[in-house]
Amino acid sequence: MKAKLIDGKTISAELRAQMKKEVAALAEDGITPGLAVVIVGDDPASKVYVRNKKKACEELGIYSEEYALPAETTQDELLALIRKLNTKPDIDGILVQLPLPKQLDEKAVIEAISPDKDVDAFSAANVGKIMIGDYKLLPCTPAGIMELIHASGVEVKGKECVVIGRSNIVGKPMAMLLLHEHGTVTICHSRTRDLSEVTRRADILIVAIGKAKFVTADMVKPGAVVIDVGMNRDENGKLCGDVDFDSVSEVAGAITPVPGGVGPMTITMLMKNTITAAGK
Ligand code: GUN
Numbered sequence: 001m002k003a004k005l006i007d008g009k010t011i012s013a014e015l016r017a018q019m020k021k022e023v024a025a026l027a028e029d030g031i032t033p034g035l036a037v038v039i040v041g042d043d044p045a046s047k048v049y050v051r052n053k054k055k056a057c058e059e060l061g062i063y064s065e066e067y068a069l070p071a072e073t074t075q076d077e078l079l080a081l082i083r084k085l086n087t088k089p090d091i092d093g094i095l096v097q098l099p100l101p102k103q104l105d106e107k108a109v110i111e112a113i114s115p116d117k118d119v120d121a122f123s124a125a126n127v128g129k130i131m132i133g134d135y136k137l138l139p140c141t142p143a144g145i146m147e148l149i150h151a152s153g154v155e156v157k158g159k160e161c162v163v164i165g166r167s168n169i170v171g172k173p174m175a176m177l178l179l180h181e182h183g184t185v186t187i188c189h190s191r192t193r194d195l196s197e198v199t200r201r202a203d204i205l206i207v208a209i210g211k212a213k214f215v216t217a218d219m220v221k222p223g224a225v226v227i228d229v230g231m232n233r234d235e236n237g238k239l240c241g242d243v244d245f246d247s248v249s250e251v252a253g254a255i256t257p258v259p260g261g262v263g264p265m266t267i268t269m270l271m272k273n274t275i276t277a278a279g280k
Pocket of ligand 1: 095098140
C-alpha cells in the first residue's frame with residue numbers, strides 16, 4: 001500500500017481527550033452539556049448508534065437522556081416531546097435518530113427542534129447559516145471529514161475538490177465546507193457525465209454514494225486524498241466503503257479505511273456540537 005492511512009480512530013480519540021478537558025472547564029463554571037437522544041421504534045442499526053452516542057456522552061462527562069418511543073408513536077406525540085425538550089433547561093442538544101417510522105413526517109420533526117439545540121444541524125435555519133458561512137453547529141459527518149483533512153495536514157485552499165453524492169446530510173454541506181476553505185469544488189451525482197474524467201482531476205475526493213467499492217484506481221489521480229463515507233457490505237458480507245480500498249490505496253496519497261475512517265468521527269462531532277450548544 002502506497003497511500004498514507006488517515007486513521008479516524010486515533011484522530012477521534014485525540015479530539016475526545018481535548019473535549020473532555022473542555023467539559024471539565026465548563027463544569028467549573030457550573031455548566032454540564034446535556035444531550036437528549038430520541039429513538040422511535042426498534043430498528044437494530046439505530047439502537048446501536050443510540051447506544052454508542054450514550055457511551056460517548058458518559059466518556060466525556062456530558063449529561064444524556066434517552067427517549068425510546070414505540071414504533072406506533074404519532075406525529076403529535078413526537079412533536080410534544082420535542083417541544084418539551086426545546087424548553088428543558090438541562091438539555092442543550094436534541095437528536096432525533098433517523099430514519100423514523102413511515103407514519104412520521106421527518107422534515108416537520110427536524111423543523112420542530114429549536115435551531116440552537118439542533119445538534120445534527122439538519123434544520124433549514126442551520127443549513128442556511130452554513131450556506132452563508134455564519135454557523136455554530138455543523139452536520140456531524142462533513143464536520144468530521146474536515147477534522148480528518150486538517151489532522152492529516154492537508155490544505156484545501158486552491159485544491160480541486162470533488163464530492164460524489166449530493167445528499168442534504170453529507171454531499172451538499174461537505175461541498176460548502178470545502179468551499180469555505182477556498183477549495184475549487186465540484187459535486188457529482190448519478191446523472192454526471194463521464195464521472196471518471198471529473199474524479200481524476202480531484203486533489204481531494206470525497207465519496208458518499210452508498211455503492212460498495214464503486215470508486216476504482218483508474219478514477220483516482222495519483223497522490224490524491226481520498227475520503228470514503230460509505231458503509232456497505234461486500235459480496236462476502238464484510239463491511240466495506242464506497243471506495244475499492246485495495247486498488248485505490250496503491251494510487252492515492254492518503255486514504256481513509258472503512259471501518260475506522262469517517263465512522264468514528266461522526267459521534268465525536270456530535271459531542272462537539274453538544275458542547276458548543278451548551279457554551280452559547
Ligand atoms: N441516522 C443515521 N445517521 C444519522 C445522523 O447523522 N443523525 C441522525 N439524527 N440520524 C441518523
